[in-house]
Amino acid sequence: AIVEHALSLIQPGDVIALDASTTCLHLVKQLPNRPLTVLTYSLAIANELVPKTEINVILIGGYLDRDSMANTGLHAEKMVESYHVDKFLFSCHGFDLTRGLTEPSEAHVQLKKKIIEISDELILLTDSSKFRRKSLVRFLGMEELNRFITDDQLPEEAIHELEEMGVEVIVVE
Numbered sequence: 651a652i653v654e655h656a657l658s659l660i661q662p663g664d665v666i667a668l669d670a671s672t673t674c675l676h677l678v679k680q681l682p683n684r685p686l687t688v689l690t691y692s693l694a695i696a697n698e699l700v701p702k703t704e705i706n707v708i709l710i711g712g713y714l715d716r717d718s719m720a721n722t723g724l725h726a727e728k729m730v731e732s733y734h735v736d737k738f739l740f741s742c743h744g745f746d747l748t749r750g751l752t753e754p755s756e757a758h759v760q761l762k763k764k765i766i767e768i769s770d771e772l773i774l775l776t777d778s779s780k781f782r783r784k785s786l787v788r789f790l791g792m793e794e795l796n797r798f799i800t801d802d803q804l805p806e807e808a809i810h811e812l813e814e815m816g817v818e819v820i821v822v823e
Contacts, residue, residue: 664687667739667740667769668692668739678699681702687706691710710761712725713726715757718755722757727761730765731767735770742774744785746781752785753785754787766789772797773797779803793816798812798820
């Protein structure tokens with residue numbers, strides 16, 4: 651349901667960035683073959699997009715992280731700097747209203763930060779199971795999000811607090 655709503659936000663002609671999350675992999679599996687540009691550092695996502703010939707794919711190069719099948723590192727970060735993205739759709743390992751969004755990998759965090767810098771809109775796609783889960787490296791404050799698509803198990807008080815921060819929270823069933 652999170653992916654279905656995220657798909658409704660992607661318009662023909664958009665330039666979107668996708669992280670190396672399993673959520674974004676599910677998204678591209680359902681993404682229609684229509685004119686778009688997708689910037690990603692995920693080999694699995696790029697591979698899924700190969701047969702979708704209407705979609706231009708920009709695969710960020712760098713050091714291969716075999717666990718996540720993603721490219722990271724200084725070369726990847728430098729490559730990202732020359733682009734502009736309309737929407738960055740991504741997930742996280744954990745999120746907390748005070749600590750923000752966190753990941754276990756410094757290399758992934760550094761690359762996500764670079765993509766955040768070039769993005770007009772930041773859209774978090776994650777379910778409530780990651781609420782109050784903290785990981786090693788913080789990469790974004792919750793208040794910096796534009797949209798947050800999540801499931802209906804996130805506590806009401808958390809949704810209210812996020813909305814007070816200016817985040818559009820979209821709850822799907």
